[in-house]
Amino acid sequence: MNENGGKGSSADGHGSRQPVHRPVLLQEVMAILELRSGLVVVDGTVGAGGHSRAIVPCIGPDGVLVGLDRDSEILREAQATLGEADVAGAGAGISLFHLPHSGMHEALARIGQSRCDRVLLDLGVSSLQLDRPERGFSFMADGPLDMRMDASSSPTAADWLAEVDERTLADTLFQLGDERYSRRIARRIVEVRRRTKIVRTAQLADLVVDALPGAARGGRIHPATRTFQAIRMCINDELGELERGLAAARDCLRPGGRLAVISFHSHEDRVVKHFLRAHMQVVTKKPIEAGYDEVRDNPRARSAKLRCGVRREDVA
Numbered sequence: 001m002n003e004n005g006g007k008g009s010s011a012d013g014h015g016s017r018q019p020v021h022r023p024v025l026l027q028e029v030m031a032i033l034e035l036r037s038g039l040v041v042v043d044g045t046v047g048a049g050g051h052s053r054a055i056v057p058c059i060g061p062d063g064v065l066v067g068l069d070r071d072s073e074i075l076r077e078a079q080a081t082l083g084e085a086d087v088a089g090a091g092a093g094i095s096l097f098h099l100p101h102s103g104m105h106e107a108l109a110r111i112g113q114s115r116c117d118r119v120l121l122d123l124g125v126s127s128l129q130l131d132r133p134e135r136g137f138s139f140m141a142d143g144p145l146d147m148r149m150d151a152s153s154s155p156t157a158a159d160w161l162a163e164v165d166e167r168t169l170a171d172t173l174f175q176l177g178d179e180r181y182s183r184r185i186a187r188r189i190v191e192v193r194r195r196t197k198i199v200r201t202a203q204l205a206d207l208v209v210d211a212l213p214g215a216a217r218g219g220r221i222h223p224a225t226r227t228f229q230a231i232r233m234c235i236n237d238e239l240g241e242l243e244r245g246l247a248a249a250r251d252c253l254r255p256g257g258r259l260a261v262i263s264f265h266s267h268e269d270r271v272v273k274h275f276l277r278a279h280m281q282v283v284t285k286k287p288i289e290a291g292y293d294e295v296r297d298n299p300r301a302r303s304a305k306l307r308c309g310v311r312r313e314d315v316a
Contacts, residue, residue, distance in 0.1 A: 023050030024301045025262055028288050029120065030054055032260055032308045038062040039117040042108070042252065044101030044245055047074055047126045049081030055120075056082065056094065064093040066107050066116070070100040070150045070241075073135075074126055100150075102244035104252050117257045119249040123242065124264040125149075125232065127300060137232060139205035139224050145198065147232045157231050158199045166190045176239075176267065177230030185211045185227055204228075229265070242268060246275045253311040258283070260308045269305050280309030 037060035046067030069075045097107045130138045136146030147157040173182035188211035205224040263269040287305035295302045
């Protein structure tokens, strides 16, 4: 995704803060999940709790919501959102866990459940992560080059850049960021790190711009967008975690249960599409995308794609 692509929105395309977090494709998600009272729902990437806030009233006092996030700081935002009186008053059981979405087996077991009825995965980086310079996800404001979704994990983006070899770096930028100038950028990074440590987001962004030919420095998105995306996806193993999360969802869902996934770029969407075709009954022949009004109000929704599948009865 680019700097204007992510889950929800607490900032506009120029990085200025807005007071409201907007979950992406909310109405479409609610429709395709076909919620009703008493369901057990796993929000595998709960983020600030925007989707979960809408889900809780639909599953009623007999329902159970299990929210997971690998980012403990963002999980506190979800606790605040879902702890508000008008949500808590719906009476559904709400349990939040500091776990990646591949950990839904463990989360369900902790609350005495073996299966669930619905799973939602909202992939990528949260706007709340992008908008906090100290997290190092964005070049919109200078901050430490961190990018870890789980601050207790390692390495940071700065650590990784200090050690990765030039060929692996170039391949990562090309494969995960679709960066056509990956080799030029990788060469420049290796040259610079011989003289000084690369530890700040603005430092890396400026370095990427300097590595590009003049004609490649313009365009709709910032020239460093693809590099930042690729490094973030690599150090957080986002595609590997997606594959593990999809497999966990398939195993945890009861027959007839629904899995809905929002992805933000072609790599994620391809993994989701192939998984649903191979393991589930596909509901969405083509991905559902945000409409004009949502993209206008929340530019970060423009690259979102929603796909859904149903667990087959014949899956063991």
